[in-house]
Amino acid sequence: MSKRNIFLPNELIKEISVIVHNQGYAALSHVFKNIDLENAEYLTIDESEARLLIRLADIEMSKAILMYPFNDDEEDNYNPEHEEKYDDVMMGVYEKTYYYLQSEFEELKN
Amino acid sequence: MLNVLHKWRRYEEKIEDSKYTILGPNDLWQFYTGVAGIYRGGGNSSDSKILRASGPRVKDVTIIYDPDHEIEMVVPNPSKGLSFASNVEKLSKNPIISGHVWVLPKGESLPEGLVFNIKDFTHPLLNVSRKMSLPEFTEKLRVLAGKLKPAKVKIEKGTGRIIEEYPGVLKKAEAS
Numbered sequence: 556m557s558k559r560n561i562f563l564p565n566e567l568i569k570e571i572s573v574i575v576h577n578q579g580y581a582a583l584s585h586v587f588k589n590i591d592l593e594n595a596e597y598l599t600i601d602e603s604e605a606r607l608l609i610r611l612a613d614i615e616m617s618k619a620i621l622m623y624p625f626n627d628d629e630e631d632n633y634n635p636e637h638e639e640k641y642d643d644v645m646m647g648v649y650e651k652t653y654y655y656l657q658s659e660f661e662e663l664k665n
Numbered sequence: 666m667l668n669v670l671h672k673w674r675r676y677e678e679k680i681e682d683s684k685y686t687i688l689g690p691n692d693l694w695q696f697y698t699g700v701a702g703i704y705r706g707g708g709n710s711s712d713s714k715i716l717r718a719s720g721p722r723v724k725d726v727t728i729i730y731d732p733d734h735e736i737e738m739v740v741p742n743p744s745k746g747l748s749f750a751s752n753v754e755k756l757s758k759n760p761i762i763s764g765h766v767w768v769l770p771k772g773e774s775l776p777e778g779l780v781f782n783i784k785d786f787t788h789p790l791l792n793v794s795r796k797m798s799l800p801e802f803t804e805k806l807r808v809l810a811g812k813l814k815p816a817k818v819k820i821e822k823g824t825g826r827i828i829e830e831y832p833g834v835l836k837k838a839e840a841s
Contacts, residue, residue, distance in 0.1 A: 562744055566723045612760070620823055627764075627822070628709040642714065643722075645762065646707055650748055651724050653760040658784055664759060 556601035563655045568595050570648055574611060583607050602663075605656045609663060612652035619644035685743040686783045689794055690775040696783075697751065701838040702770045703781070703789060704750045705813060706762030706820060713767035713813045715747060715791075716806045720799065726792060728799065737799040743782045746790025753818055753827060753835060755787045761825035766816040768838075769809070776808045 563571075572587045574580070586604055600608070619641050625634040626641035657663045688696050697703065708714050721728065727742040748762075749769075756762040775781075778797055781789035791809075793802060816838065817830035829835060 564724050564745055570724075616760070628711070638709065639718070642707060642717075646748070647722060647724055650760050650762060654748060654785075654788060657759075 556603055558599050558601050559659055560597045560599050561605070561655060561659045562597055564651070565594065565596050567648065567651050567655070568592065568598065571608065571611065571652065574615065574648075580607075580611065583611065602660055605660045605663060608652055608656060612649045615644055616649040619649075684784055687743060687794070688781045688783060688789070690777060690779070693775060693781060694772055697771070700751055700771060701841065702768040702773070702816075704753055704756060704816060705747075705767045705769070706750065706756035706764060708765040708767045710765055710815075713765075713810055715810050715813070716803065721747075721802065721806075726802070734798075738796050739793050739799060739802040740796050741780075741793050743792070744784075744790075746782050746792035749781070749789045749791060751787045751789065753816065753820075757820050757825040757827050761820060761823070763820045763822040763825075766818045766820065767813040768816040769813055773812050776805045778802075779805050779809060 568587075568590075569592055572592055575583045575587060583604070586598060586600055586608075590598075623634075623637035623641040625632045626638040627633060628638065653663075686696070693703075705713050705715060721739070724745075725747045726745055727740050728737050729740055730736075731738045750756050750762075753766055756766060769775075778794055778801070780792055780794040782792050783789050793805075797805070817834045819828045819830075820826070821828055827835075
């Protein structure tokens with residue numbers, strides 16, 4: 556598969572890199588080797604690696620659903636702290652990873 | 666729908682050239698014709714939550730410290746922004762943005778200094794058109810938040826199921 560340079564905000568690259576490192580995601584560790592983490596705004600990846608990054612985003616979202624279940628302000632057990640942490644994942648690493656990868660890999664929209 | 670596609674085709678070349686089209690307060694609704702509004706997902710029942718207590722996310726906008734004025738500044742970056750959607754279905758799958766949906770109704774103006782960066786017609790990104798201080802940006806978001814209305818639709822967590830406040834509310838909005 557051909558590699559492409561994909562723009563992602565530096566803060567997102569750093570966050571994903573930390574997850575990959577801390578979780579020991581060997582399938583993705585090579586993507587973050589030899590890049591300047593403090594300044595990087597591009598990842599050089601192919602479609603299969605993009606799909607792995609989407610899988611990572613899905614896992615982070617699944618974890619947020621399990622860890623912050625009381626995020627709904629219409630439920631009796633609503634907890635604003637859960638809501639904020641849930642949102643940070645959903646509108647952060649989850650939504651942004653999808654957006655930037657789908658912008659370059661149309662195949663990922665299906 | 667045909668009208669939307671026609672408009673989109675006209676702008677496609679421009680987007681291909683520069684990757685992103687930047688739409689300010691005056692041209693937003695000339696671009697987004699045939700839609701009921703621009704949608705924001707992930708809200709709750711009383712708030713669109715585009716304003717966060719802890720401030721804007723650095724993944725959404727570029728924030729740089731200005732040492733001369735000793736203040737954090739938000740600077741334009743066409744590839745970043747707060748995510749919106751051109752339709753509710755977009756929020757319901759790949760990725761699922763759960764929670765209440767809010768809408769900037771068609772015809773409603775953006776506050777000066779804010780723009781939408783568009784690479785994907787269905788996914789406009791809200792950002793600044795000029796450098797401004799973080800408090801000024803926050804104030805712009807506050808004004809914009811006041812213009813957003815409940816779409817009376819909720820996206821179910823985990824499944825992406827679209828839950829209408831009453832049957833047909835989406836169709837009614839699209840027809841108006």
